[in-house]
Amino acid sequence: MGMTMTQKILAAHAGLSEVRAGQLIEADLDLVMGNDITSPVAINEMKKMKNQGVFDRDKVALVMDHFIPNKDIKSAENCKCCREFAARQELTNYFDVGEMGIEHALVPEKGLVVAGDAVIGADSHTCTYGALGAFSTGVGSTDMAAGMVTGKAWFKVPAALKFELVGKPSKWVSGKDVILHIIGMIGVDGALYKSMEFTGSGVKNLSMDDRFTICNMAIEAGGKNGIFPVDEQAEEYMKEHSARPYTVYEADPDAEYEAVYTIDLSALKPTVSFPHLPENTRETGTFGEVKIDQAVIGSCTNGRISDMRMAAQILKGRKVARGVRCIVIPATQNVYLQALREGLIETFIEAGAVVSTPTCGPCLGGYMGILAAGERCVSTTNRNFVGRMGHVDSEVYLASPAVAAASAVTGRISSPCELED
Amino acid sequence: MKANGSVFKYGDNVDTDVIIPARYLNSTEGAELAKHCMEDIDKEFIQKVHPGDIIVAKKNFGCGSSREHAPLAIKCAGVSCVIAETFARIFYRNAINIGLPIIECPEASARIDGGDRVEVDFDSGVITNVTKGETYQGQAFPPFMQGIISAGGLVNYINAK
Numbered sequence: 001m002g003m004t005m006t007q008k009i010l011a012a013h014a015g016l017s018e019v020r021a022g023q024l025i026e027a028d029l030d031l032v033m034g035n036d037i038t039s040p041v042a043i044n045e046m047k048k049m050k051n052q053g054v055f056d057r058d059k060v061a062l063v064m065d066h067f068i069p070n071k072d073i074k075s076a077e078n079c080k081c082c083r084e085f086a087a088r089q090e091l092t093n094y095f096d097v098g099e100m101g102i103e104h105a106l107v108p109e110k111g112l113v114v115a116g117d118a119v120i121g122a123d124s125h126t127c128t129y130g131a132l133g134a135f136s137t138g139v140g141s142t143d144m145a146a147g148m149v150t151g152k153a154w155f156k157v158p159a160a161l162k163f164e165l166v167g168k169p170s171k172w173v174s175g176k177d178v179i180l181h182i183i184g185m186i187g188v189d190g191a192l193y194k195s196m197e198f199t200g201s202g203v204k205n206l207s208m209d210d211r212f213t214i215c216n217m218a219i220e221a222g223g224k225n226g227i228f229p230v231d232e233q234a235e236e237y238m239k240e241h242s243a244r245p246y247t248v249y250e251a252d253p254d255a256e257y258e259a260v261y262t263i264d265l266s267a268l269k270p271t272v273s274f275p276h277l278p279e280n281t282r283e284t285g286t287f288g289e290v291k292i293d294q295a296v297i298g299s300c301t302n303g304r305i306s307d308m309r310m311a312a313q314i315l316k317g318r319k320v321a322r323g324v325r326c327i328v329i330p331a332t333q334n335v336y337l338q339a340l341r342e343g344l345i346e347t348f349i350e351a352g353a354v355v356s357t358p359t360c361g362p363c364l365g366g367y368m369g370i371l372a373a374g375e376r377c378v379s380t381t382n383r384n385f386v387g388r389m390g391h392v393d394s395e396v397y398l399a400s401p402a403v404a405a406a407s408a409v410t411g412r413i414s415s416p417c418e419l420e421d
Numbered sequence: 422m423k424a425n426g427s428v429f430k431y432g433d434n435v436d437t438d439v440i441i442p443a444r445y446l447n448s449t450e451g452a453e454l455a456k457h458c459m460e461d462i463d464k465e466f467i468q469k470v471h472p473g474d475i476i477v478a479k480k481n482f483g484c485g486s487s488r489e490h491a492p493l494a495i496k497c498a499g500v501s502c503v504i505a506e507t508f509a510r511i512f513y514r515n516a517i518n519i520g521l522p523i524i525e526c527p528e529a530s531a532r533i534d535g536g537d538r539v540e541v542d543f544d545s546g547v548i549t550n551v552t553k554g555e556t557y558q559g560q561a562f563p564p565f566m567q568g569i570i571s572a573g574g575l576v577n578y579i580n581a582k
Contacts, residue, residue, distance in 0.1 A: 024563065024565045037446050037488065037490075038487065038488065038489065040449050041449050041489055041490070041493075044449065045576055048576045048580075049576055049579060049580060050580045066446075067446075067447060071447075072447060074447035074448060075447045078447065078449070122487060122489075123486075123487055124485065124486050124487040124511055126487075138487040138511050139487060139511060139514060139515075140487050140488075140489035140492075140511060140514060140515035140518060140519075141489040141515075142489060142515065142518035142519055142574065142575050142576065143514060143515075143518060143575070145575075145576065146518075146575050146576070146579055149579070150579060154565070188434055188481060188484060189434070189480055189481035189484070189507065189509070192481065192507060192509070192510065193510050219485075219511075222481060222484065222509060222510070224510055277434060364438070364443040364446075364486065365438075365442065365443045365444060366443050366444070366446075383436075383438065383485055383486075385436045385438045385439065385485060386436075386438070386439055386461055386462070387438060387439065387442055387461040388438050388443075392461050
């Protein structure tokens, strides 16, 4: 029996010719990543270890992104802990205010991950990098600490689900709608412990940004990782962003999948996840009026340049509805600068939106857009759990940048098609 | 190793945001995090929990954010074991790595009610519902994970290597 793409990468990193689903292995890591929330815990754990040094100062990345610029004294102390650790360990890849971005947008942009890599990150959305044909998965802080010291992590080799993508998405349908549709179909534990392997003739019709968004939310279906095959678009992206050599792995024709789903991208509609689970999906046009108080456009899911362009295209020449706060957060300094150069920032400000420096802030109810009791937010982020963005009685509706921008204009959750009529 | 306590029962998909809301993630101290454990799903939990008590939930416990603060808050709140039908994978790893005993058992998850008195034998995986006079067979850890647990977590396991 053949191996899936994920299994091949894991076998190669464990020094084995083959692995099987369920097998426990120890794999060499190409990158160990953490942020300002998870790294301080890892750094404290590392202090208890015999070996106090990182395995490779080029292969550990710390990205300050959740609560910075520091939201309060405790957050400032956490960042200080990371900053001092990075200096002490002489880390090559430490990103602070001025250089930082939201980790899962920044790490690929900086070329720190390429196809064939095995990566762990102390953040659940580390699965994002599967878009590049890498195995990457989220872990906790103790795993991060062990990874920083040993350069290794233990894994149970995952079984796989295959998503055969066909067709071409219509104008206002993007990667976000694809992954929300899939989560709605299989549920928030539909891929529990498994890898989600995306393939098929429709892949070429998805941009790299779409693929990052899709892999980013694999965790919202319980997946261990999401992964795309490496095509010309992916190779172009890697050549543009990284000097590192990459290795292309392909699934064997007889690889085993627990289930195969065919998704016709041309049949998808702009999709919204209703509170309080990402699996509560509904297509726009199938529900009544849902008034909103806030729209957030950004995050590791949807803060990339194509997201900014999509939002600006809708907000151009229009105004954010009275009573709605629209918060736009480019995910990295580069995205911010590019958006500025293209005039997108001007469009946002003229429309009545605010534009923030990169931060995870509002997505997890940290700061920069907390909700009061009874308030509703349409958000391009990835979770709509109870209290995720503020008060336990507030509500988050997950959607694409196109839907969030259109909703900001109408003041209720809307498909961009409504603005075209 | 055994756990013995009174049960707090929850449903499906208990996420790490409700276990420890992000507004408290500016702290890394277990004792501080424990004060807010389960706050957004059960405000009274922290007043009512006694050392040794057990959390029982349905499927996909600990889904969402990878924050290790979640199992840490549960452990530091005095909880001796979490039983669920299934666990989200990052929470599962984190719990093992920090030494919070967890056990998957669909039958126990279905049969045990809040307030039941329950005993868990981690070596055998047997869960005894003292209140109802029933026993359920939970899944014991594979030897590799038992190694991490008996070493007292991943850090000690690596130090001993």
